[in-house]
Amino acid sequence: MKTMFQKVWEQHEVVPETADTPAVLYVDRHLIHEVTSPQAFTVLRERGLSVRRPERTLATIDHSSPTRTEQIFGGVPIAIESAATQIAQLQSNCVEFGVELLDLKSDQRGIVHIIGPEFGFTQPGQTIVCGDSHTSTHGAFGALAFGIGTTEVGHVLATQCLLQRRPRTFAITVHGALSSGVTAKDLILSIIGEIGIGGGTGHVLEYRGAVVRALSMEERMTVCNMSIEAGARAGMIAPDETTYAYLKARPRAPQGGAWERAVAHWRTLASDTGASFDREITLHGSKLEPMITYGTNPGMVMAVSGSIPERRDDPVFDKALAYMGLHAGAPIGGQPVNVVFIGSCTNGRLSDLRSAAQLLRGHRIARGVRALVVPGSQQVKKAAEAEGLDRIFIDAGAEWRESGCSMCIGMNGDTVASGEYSISTSNRNFEGRQGPGARTLLASPLTAAASAVRGRVTDPRDFLNA
Amino acid sequence: MEPIRQIRSRTAVLPFTNIDTDQIIPARFLRTTTRAGLGQQLFADWRYSAGGALKPEFALNLPEAAGCAVLVAGRNFGCGSSREHAPWALLDYGFRAVISTEIADIFRSNSLKNGLLPIEVDEFTGQWLLEHPGAEVTIDLDSTTLRLPGGNVVAFPIEGFARYCLLNGVDELGFLIARQAEISAYEQGARP
16 A cells, blocks of 8 residues: 555656665656756756756746836846846756747746646656745646755756655645635645644655545645645645646647546556555644734744734744734734735636635725736736736736746845735745845735735635625 | 865854745845855845844854854754755855754755755754854764764764765766666656
């Protein structure tokens, strides 16, 4: 009896691990972007190496790319020179080494973790890596997907393999069903709150149970995306009919007879009944609420309807609250916000934009609040515009941008000012993550949209039940 | 890479848990295409005020922290982003080892590949080190032990192959390239 992780791992062992050496693990799919790849190409060049299997690597530009239309399509230079240099470097590296690049003006460009699934490049049972910790996103398809460093990006380019020790397994089962207003983002924030931000270290998570089975693929990606915020390298969800329906007919998914064979294989991947995990926890979906972070890591999380916890004799906790300018024991509801960010590889997909737009329709964003909506990919942008979501955001007073990581990481100049509060659908509320001194409150698109309307942290159920 | 056998140094201490890689090197400094010079931006938002002046009270800015090659920090050091710029910045600044009761997975892997030793110790040792900045310690990679002032010696875990590479100054890429035959055989037999 094997877990899904075990099956995928064993199917990719080129050389199994021994006491002396880690396993040589084959990598099916490799995603690269402009920030963590330049030094890897430099090593290849220095050593006179080529890319072993260029067709298994896909490059795009997302982290430092502008989201202003004129800087991408209008002939206006990219405002940040170092970003422009980095982008030019990726472009020339891809030409030199024969790697496919979804370039700045491509209508297939977007955040790596959005476009992989979107085109069917991401498939069940694969090993998928990228020099980005949110590679865990792709585990939503039953792939073993994890973030790597730049040295390892070089290893994959040169050999299509990585040296890896086998991680432990951790089953997270969520029974029941989620209540109205409680989203996949609230589910994963609850899980991180439960196990802590180091709770998954050394483990691959498998999300299971009725709540997980009922999630759409986009929601599953939101959950797996933040596995790293619990310290886990990867998170996985067994593929099922939802997965196959999502993938079927996507441009890079198997077609015709190959599709049938692929699905037959994918059906064998789920963990066997009775397979044992190194750790297990169980949650109940009906007990979960809309969640928001109040501190400086994603484990410092609470119900939007609750009060900030109190902890005695914990200077690190006190330091976090001092940075945030928040007070233990105070309710988080009603806390004024300056900025609202809707986007990122966590919540920048079409269903996320629909959910925010549904709440914003007919409302205005509160005076003095700046709202930025950044689709996760150019395809998401196009689809959103086709159904008029851009009009809803613009009419409500939000800015509608080109795709990219944007204000999640603030590398492209989309930042939050020092001391300002940002309610953000992204994945990290670390000090300075959205700009030096920025104070980030992580929440779902619904909670972000509700808070945008009131200009204060707001439980989205106030609107949904109205 | 230079072989590493032993590191002997006083410690600098950051007594915080969950120090993430965004603190080690903020994202705005990742718009670079080389790995050089990142020590300048190590812990930038903790080390410098908004105007760019050094914050005198920050642990690494204290005169006694100058020249320390071993950094001690609270549990779960290096969590967050996979940026290898974090160990590059620590190394460029002059650190050769990081000691914590828990070190995040990707940061540990990145550190080992660059010759920054990620040393995990038990709670008792970790707490003692946090409370004694400037302690003179010796990390011996050959015997995988940490010697504390007063002569106490504690063992630390380190992945065996990474240890071999560090002791011999070789890198993993050479090992992988030497597996070409196995990789080709796997590709012949593997599903697409």
